[in-house]
Amino acid sequence: MQRPGTTVSLDRFEAILPRILELEDELTALTDAEFTARAIELREIISKPRDGQAPLAEPLPIDAEDLADICATGREAGRRALGERAFDVQLLGAMAMLQGNVVEMATGEGKTLAAVIAAYGYVVRGSQVQVLTANDYLADRDARWMGPVYRMLGLSVGSVGEGCTHDERAAAYRCDVTYVSVSEAGFDFLRDQQVLRAEDTVMPGLYTVIVDEADSILIDEARVPLVVAGSLADATSDASAAATLVAAMRPGRDFEVIDDGRNVQLTDVGAALVERAWGGIHLYAPENLHRLTAVNLALHARTLLSVDVDYIVKDGRIALVDEFRGRVARRRRWPDGLQAAVEAKEGLAATDEGEILATITVQAFIALYPTVAGMTGTAATVGDELREFYRLEVAVIPPNTPNVRVDEPDRVYATIEEKEEALAAEVAAAHETGRPVLVGTLDVAESERLAALLQDRGIACTVLNAKNDAHEAAVIAEAGGRGAVTVSTQMAGRGTDIRLGGSDGADRAAVAELGGLYVIGAGRHDSRRVDDQLRGRAGRQGDPGGSVFFVSREDELIVRHGDGIGGTTAGDGRVTGPHVDWAVGHAQRVAEGVDFEIHRNTWRYGVLIERQRQVLARRRTALLTTDAAAELLREGKARFPADRSLVAAGQWTDEDGEPDGGLETVTVAERYAEVVAAIGEEAAEEVARQIALHHLDRGWADHLGMLANVRDGVHLRALGRQDPLDEFHRVAVPAFQQMLDEADADTAETFMAARIERPDWTPADAGLERPSATWTYMVHDNPFGSEIERLFGRMAKALLGR
Structure with a gap:
């Protein structure tokens, strides 16, 4: 049947479940060694891997019988290695991911094990898999936690974190399955684009990716640029x-x-x-x-x-x-x-801010993988964006046990102060019974204000925010304990289950009797998904639970995007009326619409830059792995003075840019032959390669800086009734071709001017220095938007009736 909120029918996957069950007895009868041999044999049957064969750019097609074998084998591996037999809904999630979809599975429904089965399926079909996570902690945790399952399946698994060495990264990426945060994977990709020797790369290629917390990575962080920067000499700042x-x-x-x-x-x-x-x-x-x-x-x-x-x-x-x-x-x-x-x-x-040497947005990086799948607890509400930006569909997987959480209507107040007083009273009432409470706030300051209010009432609470997030997983694991009160900013311990009765479940029955975990939101976020993620911390796997959000007319969401909240105000500041809930929802819909339009329009600018980056990457790969640089010089017909000092001084051309007619000249090709005679063909090729790489990298860094300046000012063209995007393209397209041509010309000129007399010559000998230090970072979204984003924001509000 077609389920609400998704374009992906689960019917064909549900039809495979009986066959998976039929295979279970057969697999259970095998010894561990026999089972692993069978798992490896399935891989050999489907993809027929050969020694030294690179993973397939795209996985081989899969039929229903193969899906049944993969899921049955994955389920049995989980049972043997972890004592966890995957539920049917987890198998549905794995099958949907194996078809290249984003699956929505509620908190606590077992996405991590479903991803293992999907990853096994992709490896069986001839691909290599990277599982992208939100942070290093989750990458390391999941690789360790699921490692026994992968080994039972005959697969290798590794993880990459910020502290990994070059060799550790390379070894992890060679595994069948690699867990890595999206930022580290992107940084490694960019650093590989900067190497001077092909053997220094750490990534063997990009094949299949399974994105954990897909809505966060693919939507919330889509526009975030990943950056490799280099030191700037004598940088000054006002x-x-x-x-x-x-x-x-x-x-x-x-x-x-x-x-x-x-x-x-x-x-x-x-x-x-x-x-x-x-x-x-x-x-x-x-x-x-x-x-x-x-x-x-x-x-x-x-x-x-x-x-x-x-x-x-x-x-x-x-x-x-x-x-x-x-x-x-x-x-x-x-x-x-x-x-x-x-x-x-x-x-x-x-x-040190440095200069940008290489950059790519998260969205453009993900798009480089031939096969993309993902999983999250909240995806259906961003289905249109996933379809538009990634050509991905959403499959909503039903819970294994029906959700019985009680979600109350929002409670709206006139002022922030009245809202927070009412919230503190609600927490106190629940705490008095022993019911665990998780309060989600919008920022650090609010979390500390509410904690102080609770402490004034004699209620001890644990505060989890950006100031003390080092042990987040451990704190959240105990948030379901009897009498626990936890105040947390935004997403509380994403990836960590909150079990009723605490991590050991000792008081589970008593807490369940009290109504389970009570989630209280201290305000509505601009995105419904973030609210749903907080709300989803309660009601795990059929547990009892409850949720409610407290809102005020003074909240930033309402002030910025609302049309005002009418209604009747009571003595305690509570606002009631038939349209109050609608007004809050309207403000949230407007905020989401504005963000969607900004994403859509700024993405259009990024498309051209990404295409140029890909052209540059192909040229750089050719320079790095072939004799393209040497060929450029071997075929060079441009003439330069035979006196290298004149070339270096740059004072040897007439008004038309041609060599002074009275000078003795040689062609680039003649000069290249001289260098080959002096140091040998292999060394000459390497010299040509290093010079060409330097000028190409230098040109790209300058081009990126120029594009940033153009984009910052191009919004002014709109005032003259010109399309800013057209104007951006009008500047960026010829500038890129000019940059490539100048890189070739500078390569020839440097080669002509340099005194290359030994095989170990490097560009530094000609004064071509690379940055003394490089580092990586993510550019945080400008919190108030660039001029062009504000322009799009105003346009979006107009379209949405504001």
């Missing part, structure tokens, strides 16, 4: 001086907040103040653009970013807070100098 100026400014007189609180701008009075402070400069003159930018960023840092909401200060550094998880966003920074502005605001030393 951030500190700008922060000092802005700190003394008065709102309303010197600056004003606009665009629904998502932008801020100087007034004429504020601009004059800045000009006087910097010695009477003209702030808007082209030569002072860097100072104007620094002041604007300082204004944004002061007025639009709040400590303990958008970021925390930890160990003398700024730590960004992930808006969807409420936890520290590791290895993330804001773009375009905003990070330095916030550091200056807080009086901290500026961290």
Whole structure:
């Protein structure tokens, strides 16, 4: 039957379940050694792997009988290795993933084991599999936890984390199945695009990926750029001086907040103040653009970013807070100098920003895998986005046991203070009975306010937020204990089950009698999925549970996206009326619509950049693995002075760019022959390769910087009734081809100018230095959006009737 919220019918998978059951007795009768041999034999029958054969770019087709064998074998392996026999619904999830879908399975329904069966199926069909997780902890945990199952199936499994060495990464990626966080996988991919020797890469290729927490990675983090950056020599910043100026400014007189609180701008009075402070400069003159930018960023840092909401200060550094998880966003920074502005605001030393050497968005990285599948607890509500951006369909898997959680209507209050007082009273009432309570808040500051309110009432609680998330899994595992009160920002312990009665289940019956875990949301998030994830912490596998959300008219969601909440206000601030729930839902739908439109439109810009990156990657691979660079020089007909010092000085051409007619000249090809005679063909090829790689990498880094500047300013073209995207393409397309041509020309010129007289010559001998240090980070979404994103946001609100 067709289930609500999905375009994928489960009928064909349900029809296979009886055959899987038939195979169970046959597999149970085997010894462990016989069973593993049978699992390996199934792989050999279906994919016929050969020694040294690379994994298939796309898995072999699969029929119903193969699906039955794979699922029956996977179920038996789980029973033997873990003592867990997969439920039928887990097999349905595995089969749906094996058909390249995203499956929605409720919390506690066993997605982790379902993914193992799916991964085994893909390996059996000739592919290699990477399971992408939200963080390093989950990658390591799941690889260790499921390792015995994989070994029972005759497969190798590894995991990659931030602390892994080059060799450890390479070994993990060679396994049949590799668990790795999406950020680490992306960083490894980008670093492989920077190597100077083919053997230094760690990834053997991208084949099949199973994305855990698929909605978070594929939607929430889709636009997040992964970055490899390099040190900039003599980098300077006006951030500190700008922060000092802005700190003394008065709102309303010197600056004003606009665009629904998502932008801020100087007034004429504020601009004059800045000009006087910097010695009477003209702030808007082209030569002072860097100072104007620094002041604007300082204004944004002061007025639009709040400590303990958008970021925390930890160990003398700024730590960004992930808006969807409420936890520290590791290895993330804001773009375009905003990070330095916030550091200056807080009086901290500026961290090195460097220049971007290579970058790719999470969405573009995932799209490189020929086969994509995924799993999550909440996918149906973003089915349209998954279909549009990834060509993925959603399969909603029913729970093994019906959900009996009681979800109450929202309770709406006039003010935040009244909302939090009512919430604290609700927690106190539940706590008095011994019922465990999990409170989900929208930010760190709110979690600490509520914890203080509870402590004033004599209620001890555990606070879990970005300031103390080191032992999150252990804290959440005990959140279902009798009398436990846990206050957590956003997604509480995603990937960790909350068992009634605590991790050991000692008081399970008593807690169940009290109604199970009670989840209380301290406000609605912009995304319904995030609320559903919090709500889904209760009612695991048919457990009793309850949930309710407290909302106020002053909540940011309502202020920014709502049309106001009418109704009658009681003495305690409670707002009631026939349209109250609709108003809250409307604000949430508008917020989701705006984000969808921004995603759709900014993605269109990313498409061109990603296509250019792929062209560059193919050229770089050719340089790295073939004699393409040497061939470029061997065929070079351009003429240069025979005197290399003239080439190096760059003073040897006439007005038309041709060599001075009075100079003795040689062609690039002639020069290449001279070098071969001096150091040998193999060494000459390597020299050509290293020079070409340097200029290609240098050109790409400059091109990325240019594109960022173009995109930041292209929104102004809309004011002249020009399509910003068309204008962006008009600049970016020829600039990319020019960059490639200039890289070839610079390669020839460097080769002509350099004194190459020994086989171990390197580009550094000609002054071509690579960055002294490189590092990786994720660019955190600009919290108030770029100019172009704000433009799209206004357009989206208009389309949605705002």
